[in-house]
Ligand SMILES: *[C@@H]1O[C@H](CO)[C@@H](O)[C@H](O)[C@H]1NC(C)=O
């Protein structure tokens with residue numbers, strides 16, 4: 583059902599000057615619209631997702647919900663988050679936002695089946711599938727106290743250390759802009775922290791396509807330390823980027839895109855019978871609201887025959903569901919509750935019904 587349709591970058595490189603020009607809300611909105619219109623269709627998804635342990639969005643069959651967000655260039659609406667101060671600067675909700683950041687929906691409150699069981703203090707492997715590589719860094723945190731509505735403050739209290747580098751931020755040194763890459767990284771779980779009934783792992787992908795976070799060479803290597811991005815194609819060769827503004831302070835541009843994603847895990851106390859093992863629980867029940875073969879009145883393949891690539895609201899569901907026609911195939915998908923897909927194939931995101939033709 584999941585296709586290899588690769589998102590082209592939704593957000594082109596922002597030069598520092600364009601950021602400075604766009605610091606007022608209305609300008610940012612305008613910029614977002616212009617970028618959207620000048621980008622090819624079917625382009626706007628998050629820039630990556632947790633492959634192992636599997637992301638919440640994928641575990642419930644809502645790949646279209648996977649971490650989106652970024653620096654506020656998403657189409658609409660321009661949200662004000664309750665966690666003002668931390669999130670305003672980077673516009674990614676705690677567990678990622680749904681496709682196109684429509685409404686106040688997120689994966690924060692959507693617990694899924696446990697995807698992996700670890701032992702306290704263990705080194706764990708986290709694989710992140712990067713769909714749009716902008717350089718920058720990954721960090722991994724856990725919230726051991728709850729699976730429903732974990733707060734960013736909870737995650738911030740349990741930042742994992744990368745087992746290979748010893749730092750909390752793991753900097754992306756390889757790859758090229760626009761190529762999909764899976765980064766497999768190793769992290770140390772804190773000793774003495776367990777969650778027998780499950781808890782949440784959060785990954786943050788903070789990009790370096792608009793600015794580079796300050797860092798020194800021992801942590802991030804000589805390129806980033808000098809303000810350059812070693813991932814090829816994000817900037818021109820040798821370009822020195824501006825340094826990002828203070829993290830968490832929305833009044834200090836430049837800012838850059840940030841994506842988050844969560845997975846449900848379990849950590850047993852060390853010395854338990856599961857010591858040292860990593861197991862995957864049985865997969866969650868298949869989603870009832872979407873399937874690759876279903877379709878309101880016809881199969882996706884039949885519906886998409888002869889149609890241009892795009893998303894088409896299924897009129898028999900009042901466009902709550904939609905057909906996804908892509909180069910080599912077709913799928914049937916659901917919009918997040920309260921949103922619909924335009925039926926004309928002209929939009930690539932679920933929107934509020936009043937904004938759509940169905
Ligand atoms: C480099 O940065 C890391 C992470 O912030 C810090 O712990 C370390 O002390 C710094 N090293 C030097 C030589 O400044």
Ligand SMILES: [Cu+2]
Pocket residue numbers: 591592593594629714716791839
């Ligand atoms: Cu981007």
